[in-house]
Amino acid sequence: xxxxxxxxxxxxxxxxxxxxxxxxxxxxxxxxxxxxxxxxxxxxxxxxxxxxxxxxxxxxxxxxxxxxxxxxxxxxxxxxxxxxxxxxxxxxxxxxxxxxxxxxxxxxxxxxxxxxxxxxxxxxxxxxxxxxxxxxxxxxxxxxxxxxxxxxxxxxxxxxxxxxxxxxxxxxxxxxxxxxxxxxxxxxxxxxxxxxxxxxxxxxxxxxxxxxxxxxxxxxxxxxxxxxxxxxxxxxxxxxxxxxxxxxxxxxxxxxxxxxxxxxxxxxxxxxxxxxxxxxxxxxxxxxxxxxxxxxxxxxxxxxxxxxx
Amino acid sequence: xxxxxxxxxxxxxxxxxxxxxxxxxxxxxxxxxxxxxxxxxxxxxxxxxxxxxxxxxxxxxxxxxxxxxxxxxxxxxxxxxxxxxxxxxxxxxxxxxxxxxxxxxxxxxxxxxxxxxxxxxxxxxxxxxxxxxxxxxxxxxxxxxxxxxxxxxxxxxxxxxxxxxxxxxxxxxxxxxxxxxxxxxxxxxxxxxxxxxxxxxxxxxxxxxxxxxxxxxxxxxxxxxxxxxxxxxxxxxxxxxxxxxxxxxxxxxxxxxxxxxxxxxxxxxxxxxxxxxxxxxxxx
Numbered sequence: 309x310x311x312x313x314x315x316x317x318x319x320x321x322x323x324x325x326x327x328x329x330x331x332x333x334x335x336x337x338x339x340x341x342x343x344x345x346x347x348x349x350x351x352x353x354x355x356x357x358x359x360x361x362x363x364x365x366x367x368x369x370x371x372x373x374x375x376x377x378x379x380x381x382x383x384x385x386x387x388x389x390x391x392x393x394x395x396x397x398x399x400x401x402x403x404x405x406x407x408x409x410x411x412x413x414x415x416x417x418x419x420x421x422x423x424x425x426x427x428x429x430x431x432x433x434x435x436x437x438x439x440x441x442x443x444x445x446x447x448x449x450x451x452x453x454x455x456x457x458x459x460x461x462x463x464x465x466x467x468x469x470x471x472x473x474x475x476x477x478x479x480x481x482x483x484x485x486x487x488x489x490x491x492x493x494x495x496x497x498x499x500x501x502x503x504x505x506x507x508x509x510x511x512x513x514x515x516x517x518x519x520x521x522x523x524x525x526x527x528x529x530x531x532x533x534x535x536x537x538x539x540x541x542x543x544x545x546x547x548x549x550x551x552x553x554x555x556x557x558x559x560x561x562x563x564x565x566x567x568x569x570x571x572x573x574x575x576x577x578x579x580x581x582x583x584x585x586x587x588x589x590x591x592x593x594x595x596x597x598x599x600x601x602x603x604x605x606x607x608x609x610x611x612x613x614x615x616x617x
Numbered sequence: 618x619x620x621x622x623x624x625x626x627x628x629x630x631x632x633x634x635x636x637x638x639x640x641x642x643x644x645x646x647x648x649x650x651x652x653x654x655x656x657x658x659x660x661x662x663x664x665x666x667x668x669x670x671x672x673x674x675x676x677x678x679x680x681x682x683x684x685x686x687x688x689x690x691x692x693x694x695x696x697x698x699x700x701x702x703x704x705x706x707x708x709x710x711x712x713x714x715x716x717x718x719x720x721x722x723x724x725x726x727x728x729x730x731x732x733x734x735x736x737x738x739x740x741x742x743x744x745x746x747x748x749x750x751x752x753x754x755x756x757x758x759x760x761x762x763x764x765x766x767x768x769x770x771x772x773x774x775x776x777x778x779x780x781x782x783x784x785x786x787x788x789x790x791x792x793x794x795x796x797x798x799x800x801x802x803x804x805x806x807x808x809x810x811x812x813x814x815x816x817x818x819x820x821x822x823x824x825x826x827x828x829x830x831x832x833x834x835x836x837x838x839x840x841x842x843x844x845x846x847x848x849x850x851x852x853x854x855x856x857x858x859x860x861x862x863x864x865x866x867x868x869x870x871x872x873x874x875x876x877x878x879x880x881x882x883x884x885x886x887x888x889x890x891x892x893x894x895x896x897x898x899x900x901x
Binding site: 331334335338339341342343345346348349350351352353354356357360367414417418420421422424428430431432433434435437438439440441442445446447448449450452454455456457460491496499500503548552554555558559572573576577580581586589590593594596597600601604 | 640644647658667669670715718725735737740744749750769771773775829836840850851858865868884890
């Protein structure tokens with residue numbers, strides 16, 4: 309007699325397992341502290357930035373000046389902002405064209421070296437660990453017109469040459485900064501490539517050599533294709549990093565001279581914090597986000613998709 | 618015949634090796650010369666520095682270094698940086714490992730949804746949130762306190778580190794869960810007494826990377842710290858350069874002294890830094 313009823317209960321239980329309150333409490337207890345700080349200080353501010361961007365607001369008093377998309381229109385009609393955006397894009401292109409190949413070349417070089425490999429790796433990676441502020445101050449000294457290392461070198465080579473102030477000339481400043489960026493970040497990409505190279509079995513390259521493949525051919529047709537996922541990742545990180553430059557540029561030039569080295573982030577800082585135009589600054593922040601997000605989406609969808617499968 | 622194509626003769630091999638070392642040494646010099654010049658030029662009088670930026674000092678001037686070491690501000694900034702770094706690293710490793718454990722080891726409906734919710738933050742660089750974040754911190758009366766640096770650093774460190782730690786938690790064999798459950802271990806006890814000790818290398822990587830990022834952070838402290846007593850080292854260096862911009866000997870001495878802990882830490886923790894960066898990259 310008791311049989312059917314227990315069977316009914318167990319089958320109901322199988323359909324919908326009872327809520328185990330102890331487990332729920334554990335999950336909640338483990339997630340809540342992180343969730344609170346994360347929502348309060350990451351998600352909420354991002355949402356607020358979107359909201360602010362539709363207002364004219366100086367950060368004090370009520371937000372009453374709704375002005376729709378005017379902040380966005382203003383940004384894209386401001387030659388300085390468009391210039392800042394183009395500087396970010398120039399840095400992206402230069403990083404991809406010069407910095408990443410250099411990093412890859414050094415990773416390959418380090419792999420070939422028999423003695424002192426760890427030492428060279430430690431030295432090459434060192435600048436990445438230094439702060440951008442330290443890097444910026446050191447290189448400001450190196451670039452300084454009188455008594456800087458670069459001008460001292462130039463004087464040795466060509467004694468009559470006038471002193472050049474690479475950071476003070478709008479035509480050269482971005483390239484001078486790019487040299488510093490490369491100095492600071494090539495080690496990071498090199499480390500990624502070294503890790504990627506370690507995943508390639510030596511047997512494949514040895515087999516190719518036995519089959520009469522030259523070293524360049526092996527590099528072109530075997531090593532680099534097998535390193536594909538690492539290269540795609542390093543491109544991804546490099547682009548996102550280049551879109552967000554701030555510290556180094558702020559320390560060395562504050563975006564100058566005459567905005568020739570402004571980036572989106574230095575522009576954001578100038579309008580948001582120095583002129584207290586929080587609505588307009590937020591619109592810049594949203595633009596910065598949309599550009600990064602748009603790139604992420606497209607790149608992950610079309611380029612990195614195969615790496616997840 | 619064919620062996621010639623595969624193995625170049627010894628002389629050619631040696632030439633290649635020499636060229637490789639020459640290239641590596643050149644790059645090593647390009648990295649080290651700026652840093653060595655910084656340290657050495659800190660020992661020069663300004664006239665010497667102006668005329669001979671390369672080479673050893675004509676006369677070793679200790680005044681630059683001793684004036685920085687004797688000033689309270691250098692030590693105070695160092696202390697502030699250490700406090701912020703320690704609090705951030707503790708906060709990140711604690712608050713990130715708990716959700717990472719839940720997402721890696723517990724089964725429940727909506728888990729993937731919640732995980733995506735937590736890692737959504739990876740999409741937002743801090744610059745995007747910084748203006749409202751500033752307003753929020755001002756409402757909490759935290760502006761111009763070290764908490765205004767610590768709390769956002771923890772918050773923005775969570776998404777990436779939850780992702781990395783979940784990957785590490787997943788590598789621990791599932792049989793351990795069952796064994797612990799059979800032995801009557803509660804989920805909290807299992808997490809605290811068994812999993813965390815097993816995860817020590819991964820936790821070390823997270824802690825070390827967070828420490829480096831915190832130590833070097835400039836953007837956030839620049840915005841939320843006003844008082845000089847609360848300056849962290851990067852702020853202090855920037856301000857020092859602004860103030861003594863023409864007195865390069867002293868500026869370089871200041872920079873050199875700030876490099877000492879950074880480079881020392883790097884040499885001790887290089888393995889963890891590299892492991893953390895490459896693990897994050899591979900898993901992300």
